[in-house]
Amino acid sequence: METRANDARHRQRQQKLKEQVEARVAAATGKKGILIVFTGNGKGKSTAAFGTVTRAVGHGKTVGVAQFIKGQWDNGEYNTLHPLGVEFHIMGTGFTWETQNREADIAAALVVWTEAQRMLADPQYDLVVLDELTYMLAYHYLDTDAVIAAITARPAQQSVIVTGRGCHARLLDLADTVSEMRPVKHAFDSGIQAQVGIDW
Amino acid sequence: METRANDARHRQRQQKLKEQVEARVAAATGKKGILIVFTGNGKGKSTAAFGTVTRAVGHGKTVGVAQFIKGQWDNGEYNTLHPLGVEFHIMGTGFTWETQNREADIAAALVVWTEAQRMLADPQYDLVVLDELTYMLAYHYLDTDAVIAAITARPAQQSVIVTGRGCHARLLDLADTVSEMRPVKHAFDSGIQAQVGIDW
Numbered sequence: 001m002e003t004r005a006n007d008a009r010h011r012q013r014q015q016k017l018k019e020q021v022e023a024r025v026a027a028a029t030g031k032k033g034i035l036i037v038f039t040g041n042g043k044g045k046s047t048a049a050f051g052t053v054t055r056a057v058g059h060g061k062t063v064g065v066a067q068f069i070k071g072q073w074d075n076g077e078y079n080t081l082h083p084l085g086v087e088f089h090i091m092g093t094g095f096t097w098e099t100q101n102r103e104a105d106i107a108a109a110l111v112v113w114t115e116a117q118r119m120l121a122d123p124q125y126d127l128v129v130l131d132e133l134t135y136m137l138a139y140h141y142l143d144t145d146a147v148i149a150a151i152t153a154r155p156a157q158q159s160v161i162v163t164g165r166g167c168h169a170r171l172l173d174l175a176d177t178v179s180e181m182r183p184v185k186h187a188f189d190s191g192i193q194a195q196v197g198i199d200w
Numbered sequence: 201m202e203t204r205a206n207d208a209r210h211r212q213r214q215q216k217l218k219e220q221v222e223a224r225v226a227a228a229t230g231k232k233g234i235l236i237v238f239t240g241n242g243k244g245k246s247t248a249a250f251g252t253v254t255r256a257v258g259h260g261k262t263v264g265v266a267q268f269i270k271g272q273w274d275n276g277e278y279n280t281l282h283p284l285g286v287e288f289h290i291m292g293t294g295f296t297w298e299t300q301n302r303e304a305d306i307a308a309a310l311v312v313w314t315e316a317q318r319m320l321a322d323p324q325y326d327l328v329v330l331d332e333l334t335y336m337l338a339y340h341y342l343d344t345d346a347v348i349a350a351i352t353a354r355p356a357q358q359s360v361i362v363t364g365r366g367c368h369a370r371l372l373d374l375a376d377t378v379s380e381m382r383p384v385k386h387a388f389d390s391g392i393q394a395q396v397g398i399d400w
């Protein structure tokens with residue numbers, strides 16, 4: 001008897017949940033590309049972006065990636081996605097704290113940004129990823145106005161993902177979807193080193 | 201002159217940052233597989249898991265995936281990753297609120313969990329993803345003790361990623377790395393519908 005009552009309650013709860021979700025989806029009738037920001041100090045920002053690229057590629061979408069920091073390491077997402085037709089433009093200078101040369105960093109950022117701008121203006125791209133862009137704005141390597149303008153003026157069907165800590169407030173305002181990755185704990189802190197295939 | 205002073209300060213800051221990061225990496229000398237949990241109500245949990253799979257595949261790692269909810273939709277991550285050798289086991293019943301049948305859900309969950317248990321016991325797998333597992337525990341579809349035991353007893357080099365909202369406290373305790381995806385805003389709420397290649 002109790003099991004049957006539980007089952008009935010479960011069905012009722014699930015029915016209610018189903019109706020709520022369907023109402024929410026039905027209310028969302030706009031069809032346009034969206035701007036997603038993955039920010040915060042926790043793990044999963046760039047990986048969420050590349051998970052989305054993996055999904056998009058699986059649906060035959062055209063994807064371009066501009067990576068504003070990583071570049072000197074063996075790059076797992078590049079190894080997998082580039083052979084599948086994803087276009088990559090990667091800053092060649094590695095992490096900025098490896099170079100300690102502001103002018104060289106800015107020059108390298110501008111090279112990648114030029115490619116990003118081209119992709120943001122081209123309706124052939126369904127999805128453009130601006131990985132770790134937030135640091136370029138925080139360090140004033142790129143002009144915030146120019147970045148906002150290029151994202152705002154992109155083709156209507158194109159989606160954009162921006163990743164990185166400390167996202168600029170104007171980008172957050174512009175975004176349709178923002179997730180903040182909050183670090184609850186991190187393996188580094190318990191003495192486990194960064195690992196190939198997991199951390200990069 | 202001011203530019204030069206700025207540059208010096210920038211170099212100093214970056215040097216300090218570099219030293220801090222290197223000290224943290226050097227202190228983290230343990231080599232073992234880790235348990236990562238992506239939880240919270242925001243976007244990016246499953247996509248971060250599949251981004252990590254994409255990276256791992258790019259480094260030649262062997263990856264198995266157990267997906268505890270999705271299954272009836274056209275699945276972008278499957279379309280991309282399965283042809284690259286990633287093993288998938290997907291619950292065939294779709295979102296649970298579509299079925300409203302607790303017993304059928306439990307049976308479907310157990311089929312996928314049996315495959316997950318096998319992968320968690322096999323040192324050939326470098327990475328096992330338990331996508332949306334948290335709901336199986338929250339709904340008592342799977343036994344928490346059995347799940348904890350299988351993850352705890354896995355081969356030392358194997359990493360595991362668990363995704364889903366409302367992660368069980370015992371899994372959080374067991375995890376090495378936990379990120380909570382916090383929804384700052386979501387496109388659904390501003391009337392934009394879920395889109396192929398972005399939302400699934």
